Amino acid sequence: xxxxxxxxxxxxxxxxxxxxxxxxxxxxxxxxxxxxxxxxxxxxxxxxxxxxxxxxxxxxxxxxxxxxxxxxxxxxxxxxxxxxxxxxxxxxxxxxxxxxxxxxxxxxxxxxxxxxxxxxxxxxxxxxxxxxxxxxxxxxxxxxxxxxxxxxxxxxxxxxxxxxxxxxxxxxxxxxxxxxxxxxxxxxxxxxxxxxxxxxxxxxxxxxxxxxxxxxxxxxxxxxxxxxxxxxxxxxxxxxxxxxxxxxxxxxxxxxxxxxxxxxxxxxxxxxxxxxxxxxxxxxxxxxxxxxxxxxxxxxxxxxxxxxxxxxxxxxxxxxxxxxxxxxxxxxxxxxxxxxxxxxxxxxxxxxxxxxxxxxxxxxx
Amino acid sequence: xxxxxxxxxxxxxxxxxxxxxxxxxxxxxxxxxxxxxxxxxxxxxxxxxxxxxxxxxxxxxxxxxxxxxxxxxxxxxxxxxxxxxxxxxxxxxxxxxxxxxxxxxxxxxxxxxxxxxxxxxxxxxxxxxxxxxxxxxxxxxxxxxxxxxxxxxxxxxxxxxxxxxxxxxxxxxxxxxxxxxxxxxxxxxxxxxxxxxxxxxxxxxxxxxxxxxxxxxxxxxxxxxxxxxxxxxxxxxxxxxxxxxxxxxxxxxxxxxxxxxxxx
Numbered sequence: 268x269x270x271x272x273x274x275x276x277x278x279x280x281x282x283x284x285x286x287x288x289x290x291x292x293x294x295x296x297x298x299x300x301x302x303x304x305x306x307x308x309x310x311x312x313x314x315x316x317x318x319x320x321x322x323x324x325x326x327x328x329x330x331x332x333x334x335x336x337x338x339x340x341x342x343x344x345x346x347x348x349x350x351x352x353x354x355x356x357x358x359x360x361x362x363x364x365x366x367x368x369x370x371x372x373x374x375x376x377x378x379x380x381x382x383x384x385x386x387x388x389x390x391x392x393x394x395x396x397x398x399x400x401x402x403x404x405x406x407x408x409x410x411x412x413x414x415x416x417x418x419x420x421x422x423x424x425x426x427x428x429x430x431x432x433x434x435x436x437x438x439x440x441x442x443x444x445x446x447x448x449x450x451x452x453x454x455x456x457x458x459x460x461x462x463x464x465x466x467x468x469x470x471x472x473x474x475x476x477x478x479x480x481x482x483x484x485x486x487x488x489x490x491x492x493x494x495x496x497x498x499x500x501x502x503x504x505x506x507x508x509x510x511x512x513x514x515x516x517x518x519x520x521x522x523x524x525x526x527x528x529x530x531x532x533x534x535x536x537x538x539x540x541x542x543x544x545x546x547x548x549x550x551x552x553x554x555x556x557x558x559x560x561x562x563x564x565x566x567x568x569x570x571x572x573x574x575x576x577x578x579x580x581x582x583x584x585x586x587x588x589x590x591x592x593x594x595x596x597x598x599x600x601x602x603x604x605x606x607x608x609x610x611x612x613x614x615x616x617x618x619x620x621x622x623x624x625x626x627x628x629x630x631x632x
Numbered sequence: 633x634x635x636x637x638x639x640x641x642x643x644x645x646x647x648x649x650x651x652x653x654x655x656x657x658x659x660x661x662x663x664x665x666x667x668x669x670x671x672x673x674x675x676x677x678x679x680x681x682x683x684x685x686x687x688x689x690x691x692x693x694x695x696x697x698x699x700x701x702x703x704x705x706x707x708x709x710x711x712x713x714x715x716x717x718x719x720x721x722x723x724x725x726x727x728x729x730x731x732x733x734x735x736x737x738x739x740x741x742x743x744x745x746x747x748x749x750x751x752x753x754x755x756x757x758x759x760x761x762x763x764x765x766x767x768x769x770x771x772x773x774x775x776x777x778x779x780x781x782x783x784x785x786x787x788x789x790x791x792x793x794x795x796x797x798x799x800x801x802x803x804x805x806x807x808x809x810x811x812x813x814x815x816x817x818x819x820x821x822x823x824x825x826x827x828x829x830x831x832x833x834x835x836x837x838x839x840x841x842x843x844x845x846x847x848x849x850x851x852x853x854x855x856x857x858x859x860x861x862x863x864x865x866x867x868x869x870x871x872x873x874x875x876x877x878x879x880x881x882x883x884x885x886x887x888x889x890x891x892x893x894x895x896x
Contacts, residue, residue, distance in 0.1 A: 320804055343806045355797035359819045368815075369805035420805065 270297040272334075273456050274319055274347075274424055279328035281314055281480075288314050290480045292328070296424065296458060301450050303459045305467040306477035307503065312460045316426045319458065321345045333423050343372070348417035349426040352433065354409045356401040362388065362412050363397040369420040387419035390449065407438045414446075418453060425450075427459045431466065443470055464504045468492060476500045497632045501548050506596050508554070510547040511630070514539045522627075527569055527591045535627045544630035551598040553624040556585060556610075557617045568617040571595065576610045585610060587618060662878060669871035686872040696857060696873065703837055703854035706768070710775035711832035717776070718783025718832075719825050723817060725784070726791045727799075743781040751778060752845035759846060766848030774846045775836045782835065783828035786892065790824035791817075823891040830888040834881045 274296040281289040289311045296302050304312035317323040318330055321342035330337050337345055348369070357365050366384045375383075388394045391411035401409055410430060417425055427446075431439045447470050450457045461467055467474050468488040476483045476491055476499075484496040495501035498509070515530070516523040522539050523532045526547060539545060562568065574594070575586035587595040595618065610616070672683035690696065724730075725737055755774045764770055798820070802812045818825075840855045847856060854877075861870055 342803045349804045351797045353795050353797050355801035372806035
């Protein structure tokens, strides 16, 4: 089934005083999906939101909402709503009046306003706070009011500009879950902006990784994490160990490289030739660490010394200095084979990884 | 080096004595004036007992009452006009881009620091240039012009303290310019507008210098009347009058301050 496109950006660029903030962006958002724009601050992700909401106009390219071109259409005439990072609640109005504001602007009937506002407040579990002022609510509750105020108008798309960044860790986790549930319940598309990769991975149907005004990769959370299309994406989403090596031999879709003194053969999708420079990427959790008593055959293993041990409860993070001088990040999980995970700084260990879990990228990507 | 206990205590006492001394220097004259307004003696500077006679005399002086009424009418109209135009000016300075915006913004502060005598003579020149007779209208225009910058500054300060996203949120929710102005901007600025209005009211009520240049014989106002009377010698009923003015002005300033501090 062809999914319905609700927002489309085609060849969109944005310049401010000769400075390019967005460069030739092509992006389609499907109806009902949870799309996240992920990137460091200043990468242009908020600008995309402002282009969709109409607070900025693109320097080039076109934007359509629900199949209609909206270039030049004022923000208050577009059927999309924004949840701002600072919540931007109206401080002089009660929670009820805040939520009712959009409906009043549309000239909705009094009884309809009251019904819809209370339904929206119920959805965010704030019915009993309807007649409080925003200043009397906690940060999380204010956030909920901001969400209710936007969704009560039944927008085609809800734009969320780092809505959770002002909340503490625990509350953020709760709100992530609630937002995700709310999005399923409403069935409308959410475009969510964040610089928090964990948040992006855990909430989204699709993640758009951005850097310096361009889209680096688009895909499911699993795709951008497990198959990053370039080094920027790999480095931005999670920790990564990178080995820059030269292809020594190829045979069909396999290639042989020398990593820190030991030869490895991997299969890959790209066609490399002997002499190509490639980067081999390994996530810390792909790396297995063994102590001297656990190993007999060390042929595929690399020797190293534990430099730092970071205990994290469910995992232990290690910094390992290989005998060649290269520093590796490794994450070890507690499991039935290895329930102690006791490492000491300076301990000699062996390192190995499972072939097939690595990502191979050509040099310069 | 960390200051030790007894020494900081000593400097603390010295500092507070110094502070109180400065404040006494400011407020003793006013306190004396208030005390003498209740003193049962016409010329003596010694305390002869408590009386409300001077207030009684004051309330029987019709000429003073007419001047007070004039001042009140003038202060109310000038402060209202200043609050209205000042608010509009502050909002446009904050929200809109226009040619010479920075210059206009700077000129507001220059107006505040311009010596009254310069403003007074300049206005007098202007009025005579346009053949405007000196009286209520000349006074009104003058008072509006020196109150206006205070309103602009107060309202502008409040406006820049507001989260700009609030206005964007309103627009995002479908509000037109007029709705944003009436339902969001004006209610949020109201404390500052009232504060600016009260400040203007007190400024207008006790202005002598500028009014001296632009007033005419047909419209006597209280500060100038007092000024004229005081030149003939300070009578006890003047003390009483000044006490009343002081109390009114003070309460207005206190209300204005409170409103400005009020959270949005």
